[in-house]
Amino acid sequence: MELKNVRTRFAPSPTGMLHFGNANTALFNWLTARRYGGTVVLRVEDTDTERSTKEFEDKIIDDLRWLGIDWDEGPDRGGEFGPYRQSERTDIYNEYVARLLESGKAFRCYCTKDELDAHRDVCRKEKRAIVYSGKCRDLTPDDRAKLDAEGKPYTIRFRTPKDERVALDDLIRGRIEFDTNELDDFIIIRSNGVPIFLLCNAIDDALMKITHVVRGEDHISNTPKQVLINRALGLDVPAFLHTPIILGPDKSKLSKRHGAVSVYQFREEGYLPEAVVNYLAFMGWNPKDETEFFSLDEIREKFTIEGMSKSPSIFDHNRLGYLNAHWMQQVDRGRVVEMCIGFAARKGLTGAEPTAGEKELVAEVVGILGDRLKKLDDFEEYADFFFKEVDTYAEKGVRKHFKGEDTIRVLEELTKRLADLDDFSHDPLEKVFYAILDDLEIKGKQIIHPTRLALSGKTVGPGLFEMMEVMGKEKCIARLEQAIAWIRENKT
Ligand code: GLU
Ligand code: ZN
Numbered sequence: 451m452e453l454k455n456v457r458t459r460f461a462p463s464p465t466g467m468l469h470f471g472n473a474n475t476a477l478f479n480w481l482t483a484r485r486y487g488g489t490v491v492l493r494v495e496d497t498d499t500e501r502s503t504k505e506f507e508d509k510i511i512d513d514l515r516w517l518g519i520d521w522d523e524g525p526d527r528g529g530e531f532g533p534y535r536q537s538e539r540t541d542i543y544n545e546y547v548a549r550l551l552e553s554g555k556a557f558r559c560y561c562t563k564d565e566l567d568a569h570r571d572v573c574r575k576e577k578r579a580i581v582y583s584g585k586c587r588d589l590t591p592d593d594r595a596k597l598d599a600e601g602k603p604y605t606i607r608f609r610t611p612k613d614e615r616v617a618l619d620d621l622i623r624g625r626i627e628f629d630t631n632e633l634d635d636f637i638i639i640r641s642n643g644v645p646i647f648l649l650c651n652a653i654d655d656a657l658m659k660i661t662h663v664v665r666g667e668d669h670i671s672n673t674p675k676q677v678l679i680n681r682a683l684g685l686d687v688p689a690f691l692h693t694p695i696i697l698g699p700d701k702s703k704l705s706k707r708h709g710a711v712s713v714y715q716f717r718e719e720g721y722l723p724e725a726v727v728n729y730l731a732f733m734g735w736n737p738k739d740e741t742e743f744f745s746l747d748e749i750r751e752k753f754t755i756e757g758m759s760k761s762p763s764i765f766d767h768n769r770l771g772y773l774n775a776h777w778m779q780q781v782d783r784g785r786v787v788e789m790c791i792g793f794a795a796r797k798g799l800t801g802a803e804p805t806a807g808e809k810e811l812v813a814e815v816v817g818i819l820g821d822r823l824k825k826l827d828d829f830e831e832y833a834d835f836f837f838k839e840v841d842t843y844a845e846k847g848v849r850k851h852f853k854g855e856d857t858i859r860v861l862e863e864l865t866k867r868l869a870d871l872d873d874f875s876h877d878p879l880e881k882v883f884y885a886i887l888d889d890l891e892i893k894g895k896q897i898i899h900p901t902r903l904a905l906s907g908k909t910v911g912p913g914l915f916e917m918m919e920v921m922g923k924e925k926c927i928a929r930l931e932q933a934i935a936w937i938r939e940n941k942t
Pocket of ligand 1: 462
């Protein structure tokens with residue numbers, strides 16, 4: 451597909467943090483515009499005044515930027531088609547609704563909640579589709595004047611034409627058709643005067659000259675209604691791309707039950723934006739080759755609408771972890787260190803405002819963790835003992851490596867020799883170990899494993915000599931002595 455002058459929009463409702471699924475559609479909007487040379491609009495859909503907040507708007511913007519998704523027009527940067535916050539566009543919606551009322555394409559409905567409920571019950575009983583009764587469809591101006599004089603509240607409904615079909619050619623799914631008889635005379639303005647989402651959304655897409663609406667398939671049922679609204683108003687109808695839904699591992703819609711679902715949570719857990727974007731792109735698109743790792747720029751170059759798919763994707767935490775492990779090794783180490791500094795502070799491994807010394811230690815630890823650091827959690831998993839005392843020894847390790855008097859003899863010898871060592875760095879440390887192997891006639895594992903366990907409380911971690919070098923002489927000796935005392939008390 452070759453397209454020109456594409457205008458896409460990402461239209462989040464600021465009622466919560468940026469959900470993974472929304473980040474996915476944001477990415478595809480961005481890709482569609484950036485790949486084909488076009489404009490990205492950010493439109494904040496905050497008509498739900500009770501649930502929308504400026505804080506969420508700011509957080510969503512922050513998460514999008516973190517992912518590397520940018521836009522050309524939006525509430526934060528203005529543009530020709532603003533304002534870009536729907537709460538600031540009420541007059542526009544009212545004007546268009548007035549036009550619909552005038553031309554008879556919308557009507558006031560004075561039905562009370564009780565009346566609507568009663569009608570619904572009848573439909574249910576008679577096993578009919580639950581659609582509006584049509585009671586207020588053809589009220590005369592006199593009827594209306596009377597009801598208005600009584601101060602009766604009303605909603606405004608769209609007069610959906612009968613016996614028509616609305617067809618749309620979704621660029622991902624092909625032709626989708628709807629029967630207008632099933633669409634109902636749907637509400638467009640609530641009784642409190644607030645326009646409903648699909649009205650504002652449709653009008654704004656036209657006024658902002660959006661050419662391609664890329665959004666989740668959960669919006670498919672809104673689309674024919676929006677097409678009807680725009681047609682009734684003589685407004686343009688954009689092309690639609692309904693992206694596949696994202697499911698949890700149990701095949702139900704991805705939600706909080708499945709763990710982290712907001713981009714912010716993934717940030718906090720220490721995933722890199724490179725990994726998240728790489729992951730997101732593969733939910734709904736496929737480069738049709740074997741490549742697994744893509745930067746955002748590479749995705750943009752490879753992206754095509756034809757490569758998009760309609761089959762749902764299943765969120766796979768392991769896969770994200772796998773991509774993250776890759777990107778952790780690709781990105782600048784300085785960035786990884788900065789992330790780990792923040793993480794260590796949040797976890798209380800350092801002070802909340804880490805000192806220069808603590809930062810230095812984090813950097814050294816990152817250095818020796820190497821590719822063990824697949825995500826931030828691993829920093830705690832493999833390296834917390836650099837920052838806090840060892841108060842337990844891994845049970846499995848104790849069983850295998852703390853063997854009473856034998857181990858005590860080895861660790862005591864090591865302690866003695868370390869005390870005499872001046873250059874406490876990798877090579878001299880290694881020499882000390884080899885000398886002990888010869889002198890005590892033991893195997894490497896009889897000293898390496900107990901030493902690691904004594905120093906870290908763990909059975910796995912960074913290379914032993916690197917680890918000792920970073921810990922320093924004093925701490926190593928203190929921990930060896932602590933372990934010897936512990937073995938004496940518990941294992942002999
Ligand atoms: N505000 C809507 C949402 O967040 C936008 C839907 C759309 O992209 O049209 O679901
Ligand atoms: Zn009515």
